[in-house]
Amino acid sequence: MTETSARPSLSEQLSSLAYRAGWSVVRRIPEPVAARVFDTIADIASGHGTGPEQLRANxxxxxxxxxxxxxxxxxxxxxxxxxxxxxxxLPSIAGPELAARVKTGLSDADMERYAAARERGKGVVLVLPHSGNWDMAGMWLVNTFGQFTTVAERLKPESLFDAFVDFRESLGFEVLALSGGEEPPFGHMKKVLEAGGTVCLLGERDLSGNGVEVDFFGERTSMPAGPSRLAQETGAALMPVHCWFTDGGWGLAIQEEIDSSQPLGDMVQQQADAFARNIAAHPADWHMLQPLWFGDLSEKRRHRLGLED
Incomplete structure (x- = not known):
């Protein structure tokens, strides 16, 4: 990993320590106890249902x-x-037994749909929103079909970024840095797809600011074009995926592929429409606490994106 030039702030250092402590301590706590503790933290963080304001707005x-x-x-x-x-x-419980439990939340038709796309040999791009437990779904995918490639936002401080990379690599994922890596992630992902591999990408947050404008739940926002571009340039299948929680288990859906012969903007809009249908079916499991729509962005960020009032 590359080193950052600026010294991490105290809050960044504390954040890194907290996450690292989580991976070290929580796995040693019995699961029912951990569940109660995290439910209590959630209730306090939500003000017992009165906030946070941005979550309520979303x-x-x-x-x-x-x-x-x-x-x-x-x-x-x-x-x-x-x-x-x-x-x-997850790092201490991942494996075939847990993967078999996750599989019970996936229909045979969806699994066959993905397997058929793989068999064409042109690769598969799975794109999904921040819903349910996408890392659990990734663990299932690795244990069933083998390694896939994904991208990680370069968090600060570097130690926190490294911790997330280590976590996902321990599950068998290949993790590329969104920025600051040895090569641009897009080119590497193209090679993976051209070799018949799978790329998994979270797709409703436009981190680069270079995404495609879409209509999402009746308002304008932008979503990354990378998944659609990869499908267009490689011939890979682009398939929306959705994850949600069930009582004591996990739901997982792999949907029909998006037609890559249409214009790029239409592909991204179709992806947004798939996300919207799935999120509407499981709204409580969509983990979006940040501003997403243009109407919620700060004036500074709107100006940077060239948005008019």
């Missing part, structure tokens, strides 16, 4: 402001904290 786009109940906000924060409770335990 859920309002999905279900309507009048339907953002305290119960929904509480359940959403519990879902988010369940992801972390499982993530901190």
């Amino acid at each position: 859920l309002g786009r999905v279900v309507g402001d009048a339907n953002v109940t305290r119960e929904l906000v509480r359940d959403s924060m519990r879902s988010y904290m369940r992801y972390w409770s499982e993530a901190f335990r």
